[in-house]
Amino acid sequence: MSWVQVSIQLLGGLAIFLYGMYVASEGLKKSSSHHLKQFLRKVTKNQWYGALAGAVLAAVLQSSTAATVMIVGFVNAGIISLRRAMGVMLGSAVGTTLTVQLIAFAITDYAIVFVILGVTLFFINSRFRSYGSVVLGFGFVFFGVGLMTEAMEPLRSSEAFVDFLLMISDYPILFVIAAAVFTAIVQNSAATIALALALTSGGPLSLESAVYIVYGANLGTVVTALISSLTTSKDAQRAALAHAIFKAIGVLVFLPFTSLFVQLLPYTGGGAERQIANAHTIFNIVNMLLLLPFCNRFANWMVKVLPDKKELPKHVKYIDQHSVQFPTVGLLQARKELENMSHRIRHRMFPYLITMIHDEKVRKMVIEEEQVIDHLYKAIYHHLQRIMEEDLNDKEAEEALKLLYFNNDMERMANIIKDMTRSIAKLDQGRKTLTKWERTKIEELYDEIVPHYDQAIKGFQENNESAAIDVIHTNPKILRLERELRYQHFYQGASSSSTVSVVFSDLMNGMLRIHQHSVNISHTLLGMI
Structure with a gap:
């Protein structure tokens, strides 16, 4: 298979993956949006409940980037306070790891079964369409992962590609930056980690390099939320900035201990794919547990970092x-x-x-x-x-x-x-x-x-x-x-x-x-x- 064919299949698999995430997310939002709104209002009473709400929100949206943009919107509308938003954002990072855990299961061979079942549900009755979209979307996700994994096969035997990975493995920060940039472009950390899974599964990418990609994927999710907050209220801007700093703190905490972290991952069970998915989950759970007790203080600090300015009254206050x-x-x-x-x-x-x-x-x-x-x-x-x-x-x-x-x-x-x-x-x-x-x-x-x-x-x-x-x-x-x-x-x-x-x-x-x-x-x- 030529490089052109590899590139086409890789990009095609990525496109199908992203479309599947979109279809599944839309189906989940339709089937639960009303209940989700009521749930968020009830469980954001303190930081721990807020973290639970964020985890559920990200699991429903299948994207921590989308969840964070949504949280910024809630803050801008005055539905959630800045302090409560801190916990919700930390929880959303944990919720989105569910997608990667699902991808890590070796079920790409059954992707077509999901597609058939999803289409069947979609056409049975209008009441089942949203659920059909969810199943169909995951079918596309698994099919896309399968295509990307297959596209990586020639690269595993490519000496030039292996030498290139060995060369940049001495500079792990490059993996972090590349993964962050790629995630910012596709606006989906799961897609970045799915590529890492495809490269690691019996391939040339080491487990340690894949963990660095996990760090970068988490860091790249902050870009969309920061951009979406530019025209919003001051509290919404503070929430988006806090989310970015939370991710940066997590990466900085984990970076010095990456070698030890990688040595411990085999004890979590499974093959390389499962260990990468577990690394993604552990990173976000530890980051949440580490930062959650300081959310209130962090909110106060954000007010000092982005103080209110005396400006002309803004007539349109809430919509963006x-x-x-x-x-x-x-x-x-x-x-x-x-x-x-x-x-x-x-x-x-x-x-x-x-x-x-x-x-x-x-x-x-x-x-x-x-x-x-x-x-x-x-x-x-x-x-x-x-x-x-x-x-x-x-x-x-x-x-x-x-x-x-x-x-x-x-x-x-x-x-x-x-x-x-x-x-x-x-x-x-x-x-x-x-x-x-x-x-x-x-x-x-x-x-x-x-x-x-x-x-x-x-x-x-x-x-x-x-x-x-x-x-x-x-x-x-x-x-x-x-x-x-x-x-x-x-x-x-x-x-x-x-x-x-x-x-x-x-x-x-x-x-x-x-x-x-x-x-x-x-x-x-x-x-x-």
């Missing part, structure tokens, strides 16, 4: 483009951003609905805030649209659709308040003013709609259906009140000015429309869309 590939994270970020939007409307627009009637400066502030809300609306809308382009499960698709409706209703509220400022401006142009009676009636309706807005937002934030039902039940009452006040205005307290009368009607109608959007939010929460 890298989370789109993980719908669970992306949807949580969108929800947090919508909570941010609802808070701004409640505290930067609602309090001025009355005072802006006679204060032009306040009206300008409200208009400026509406522009911020509009910016948030567009960011959330495009974020959710990108998520919906992913292959979502039913629950994720339903959640994304609900959030789009929430986003639209909140943006419409801000628009209504802006329209109310324009209506009030007519009074200034005509040098008119509302009477005390008219202001009192506007305040009366205002006092009714604000608590119901708060109730609707509470329902949204807490997924509280009873709160949503309460808001819906108040709608007839608000409609009656608005009609009564309008009637009183026309027949009892109407101003002699038609301009004032129109403005009064516009303001009352604006209040009513705001309340209607609170009702819409409640309907959406209940699935009435």
Whole structure:
């Protein structure tokens, strides 16, 4: 077999391996994403539980790189604190070793069986498709490993290749660097270690050199997380940097004792492939046990290394483009951003609905805030649209659709308040003013709609259906009140000015429309869309 044929088969095997990892990961995410989200929220109460959560997360995603990017996304959304993220990241490194342990089993000859079983499950019933994807993905993984191992056969008898390995074996740091770079490129440490398995299995690569590759593979996983954190919150950047330092510490601790480590590996049992897989697992377990007790102190240190800077307020706080590939994270970020939007409307627009009637400066502030809300609306809308382009499960698709409706209703509220400022401006142009009676009636309706807005937002934030039902039940009452006040205005307290009368009607109608959007939010929460 020529070098060209070897290269093609090796790259083809790697491509099939990576695709298999992707298919298996997607299937696992679909079959467990909802449960995974609930699990993470419950078990990140302390560092040890957090480490367990990280191990489960990485086992599900089949990639510590993906798991770390996901954790950074959770930190950016405020779902997990920086301190809790430390333990989760250390645990995720242990969880991802499961993949390498599976690869180390001599089951490449049965890869086709996995492919057949996966395809069968995929087409039996739509409910089994995600599980079929998992089995099919692992079939591709094992098939890819088999191709890479077969491609290595000619290299084992190649004197030039053996001499090259012997030459660079005197410089073990080269193995670490090469493995780190390769892992950073393919974004999968398991793929790097799979190549090491193929080269070591009866081949020219020594067990010690393979262990150095294990170190590099672990080090290379940090690159993607560091890149994904560049546009995120300060805490998310700290989490990504901490992950990189954790890996670096592990490599620095193990490097001086590599010869002793290699001598002890045969006692873990199995052949060379199993010993390499065990080396990968032991490295990450020792690193976790070594660093886990210092997570809180490490978090404090990260705050000093990356201190908060006084910057202009960032309107979009939680969403980032890298989370789109993980719908669970992306949807949580969108929800947090919508909570941010609802808070701004409640505290930067609602309090001025009355005072802006006679204060032009306040009206300008409200208009400026509406522009911020509009910016948030567009960011959330495009974020959710990108998520919906992913292959979502039913629950994720339903959640994304609900959030789009929430986003639209909140943006419409801000628009209504802006329209109310324009209506009030007519009074200034005509040098008119509302009477005390008219202001009192506007305040009366205002006092009714604000608590119901708060109730609707509470329902949204807490997924509280009873709160949503309460808001819906108040709608007839608000409609009656608005009609009564309008009637009183026309027949009892109407101003002699038609301009004032129109403005009064516009303001009352604006209040009513705001309340209607609170009702819409409640309907959406209940699935009435």
